Amino acid sequence: MLQNKKIGFIGSGAIAEALIGGMLKAGLVMPNQIIANDITQNRLDYMTEKFGILTELSIKDIVKASDILFLTVKPQIINGVLNTIAPLLSPTTLVVSVAAGVTIGMLENKLVRIPIVRVMPNTPVAVGEGMSVLALGHYAGEENGELVLTMFSSVGRAIIMDENAMDAVTGLSGSGPGYAFVLIDALADAGVRVGLSRKNSLIMAAQTLLGAAKMVLETGEHPAKLRDMVTSPGGTSIAGIHVMEQKGVRAALIDAVQAATKRSQEMGKKSNG
Secondary structure, eight states, X not given: OOTTOOEEEEOOSHHHHXXXXXXXXXXXXXXXXXXXXXXXXXXXXHHHHHHOOEEOSOHHHHHHHOSEEEEOSOGGGHHHHHHHHGGGOOTTOEEEEOOTTOOHHHHHHHSTTOOEEEEEOOGGGGGTOEEXXXXXXXXXXXXXXXXXXXXXXXXXXXXXXXXXXXXXXXXXXXXXXXXXXXXXXXXHHHHHHTTOOHHHHHHHHHHHHHHXXXXXXXXXXXXXXXXXXXXXXXXXXXXXXXXXXXXXXXXXXXXXXXXXXXXXXXXXXXXXO
């Protein structure tokens, strides 16, 4: 699928590093198919040393060489990047943007009649367990979507959705690692409170959430059914869950996702307005 395709990255930050590493590990591409750009030579030297890929300080040279071009840059500088690459792009070049809050409409306004895929990944892509959601632009076909889906599946799970869901995606999976870290930290504190060491509490808390998540994904069962499997009548789990319900943990998480979604909507209006 990716054989003989040149893949360019404008920006070599954490997302680019994770995706390059994932694709190489999965055998989707060879190092000589990837060419990366960054504003600092030190970062490019690091990427070359780590992955054996090609690097280039000139954005223009990367654009001309790429069949698939990733925009892995901060949203604050996306306008300048788009202005630079717009006159250089071939109509057949697939552009993939991970710039948070930057809509397909904004991208297509600058990159006229170019196939574009917008992606919202989350930070666990760095360890190969990310959640990425893709939205296709008006000129991106099903084949383009499957291509990008394959690439992001090398660093976790990936699905395609309509772009109008992106703010909700940001509120749930985009911001979700933050909620999970709070839960892990709180569970570790609880472990210390009942007499466990900090180190062991942290390991147990993190592994417990990891294992529970894996059970949901691999069994396909509803979380409520899996919860019922560990709540014996009059037992310890139901006693703990009762307290969680009394304290409003469920409602707090729902409110957190709603608040993050609303904030994403506000930021999107500001950056695209």
